[in-house]
Amino acid sequence: MDRIFLSPPHMSGKEQAYIAEVFESNYIAPLGAFVNRFEEEVKTYTATQHALALSSATAGLHLALRVLGIGQGDIVLASSFTFIGSVSAILYQNATPLFVDSDESWNLSPTLLKEAIATAPIKPKALILTHLYGQLSKLDEIVAICREEGIYLIEDAAESLGASYEGRQSGTIGDMGVYSFNGNKILTTSGGGMLISDNEAWIERAKFLSTQAKEPHLHYEHKEFGYNYRMSNVLAAVGVAQMEVLTQRVQQRREVFEHYQRALSGYEEITFMPELPQSRGNRWLTTLTFDRCDPAKVIAALSEANIESRPLWKPMHLQPLFADAMVVADGTSQRLFAQGICLPSGSAMGLEDVTRVCDVIQGVL
Numbered sequence: 001m002d003r004i005f006l007s008p009p010h011m012s013g014k015e016q017a018y019i020a021e022v023f024e025s026n027y028i029a030p031l032g033a034f035v036n037r038f039e040e041e042v043k044t045y046t047a048t049q050h051a052l053a054l055s056s057a058t059a060g061l062h063l064a065l066r067v068l069g070i071g072q073g074d075i076v077l078a079s080s081f082t083f084i085g086s087v088s089a090i091l092y093q094n095a096t097p098l099f100v101d102s103d104e105s106w107n108l109s110p111t112l113l114k115e116a117i118a119t120a121p122i123k124p125k126a127l128i129l130t131h132l133y134g135q136l137s138k139l140d141e142i143v144a145i146c147r148e149e150g151i152y153l154i155e156d157a158a159e160s161l162g163a164s165y166e167g168r169q170s171g172t173i174g175d176m177g178v179y180s181f182n183g184n185k186i187l188t189t190s191g192g193g194m195l196i197s198d199n200e201a202w203i204e205r206a207k208f209l210s211t212q213a214k215e216p217h218l219h220y221e222h223k224e225f226g227y228n229y230r231m232s233n234v235l236a237a238v239g240v241a242q243m244e245v246l247t248q249r250v251q252q253r254r255e256v257f258e259h260y261q262r263a264l265s266g267y268e269e270i271t272f273m274p275e276l277p278q279s280r281g282n283r284w285l286t287t288l289t290f291d292r293c294d295p296a297k298v299i300a301a302l303s304e305a306n307i308e309s310r311p312l313w314k315p316m317h318l319q320p321l322f323a324d325a326m327v328v329a330d331g332t333s334q335r336l337f338a339q340g341i342c343l344p345s346g347s348a349m350g351l352e353d354v355t356r357v358c359d360v361i362q363g364v365l
């Protein structure tokens with residue numbers, strides 16, 4: 001039986017033609033027409049004013065913190081239930097993370113966010129909010145808290161490109177947002193990211209820092225240090241081809257989720273990640289928890305059947321790296337980690353593949 005992967009790349013078919021155009025123009029080096037075009041496509045799709053194509057979403061989050069002047073001695077709030085890439089930039093900037101647990105949405109809890117702000121030793125400067133597995137957080141409440149407290153909101157929309165909240169695209173609702181185009185995301189450029197904002201000055205500053213902070217001289221002149229974080233024109237060509245099918249990819253991932261939901265609807269011990277009523281997730285990954293069954297058994301049985309699956313993210317406050325970090329937690333993400341798994345969710349998955357996965361799960365249950 002062929003292996004079923006968790007979230008493999010799904011090409012539109014135009015990628016190689018666009019890469020050929022790059023080679024014909026010989027703009028192989030970073031920057032070129034496709035980088036601009038990719039940024040324009042993302043701006044148009046998400047209705048955002050400014051976008052910067054980068055080597056990764058991690059780079060985008062790093063630039064966001066640097067642009068906001070966050071550094072040593074500053075506290076940055078962050079979702080604890082997430083991937084390390086959401087929060088590495090806090091460490092790059094020598095700032096201090098304050099992790100906040102999830103609620104029944106599986107995403108960050110506004111109640112615990114308030115508690116974290118109230119009990120923090122100094123006022124936090126920013127919040128990095130992850131929209132996990134492509135599902136939106138409680139943005140109304142979280143935005144209101146951040147505005148009231150004067151805390152910058154950075155949306156980690158690495159997993160949620162194409163998802164929306166009250167009709168607005170994920171990543172565009174806070175002060176800045178990032179998307180990831182790494183190999184397992186809903187769209188991929190093999191590796192890449194994008195920083196977006198309606199604030200032109202921030203994106204211009206991020207652009208300057210992402211290209212080695214070169215002063216505007218003919219020779220190379222530097223007053224401060226920057227990074228080599230821009231996306232190459234070759235990869236941007238892949239991104240442009242992928243953007244053409246984003247709407248379709250969201251629909252396909254949602255259909256994969258619906259197949260799973262239908263096939264496993266008879267099992268009371270299964271709970272799928274919820275979708276907030278005012279949102280439309282991209283269902284990047286279909287995720288679920290088991291009440292009475294050890295998820296390790298399900299993962300092992302799937303692996304035996306040549307099917308890839310994974311536990312849910314291990315919360316940051318449980319990582320050895322953050323053993324001494326500040327956290328406001330009530331056990332929600334710890335429980336989700338202990339009970340949940342991610343199922344194969346690629347947009348090219350057919351109904352037969354979903355059925356194959358469900359047969360194995362049903363066998364274990």
Ligand SMILES: Cc1ncc(COP(=O)(O)O)c(C=O)c1O
Binds near residue numbers: 130156159
């Ligand atoms: C929630 C989240 N944040 C950040 C990242 C980092 O993205 P990148 O690999 O593009 O740096 C990822 C994925 O890798 C992610 O899933």
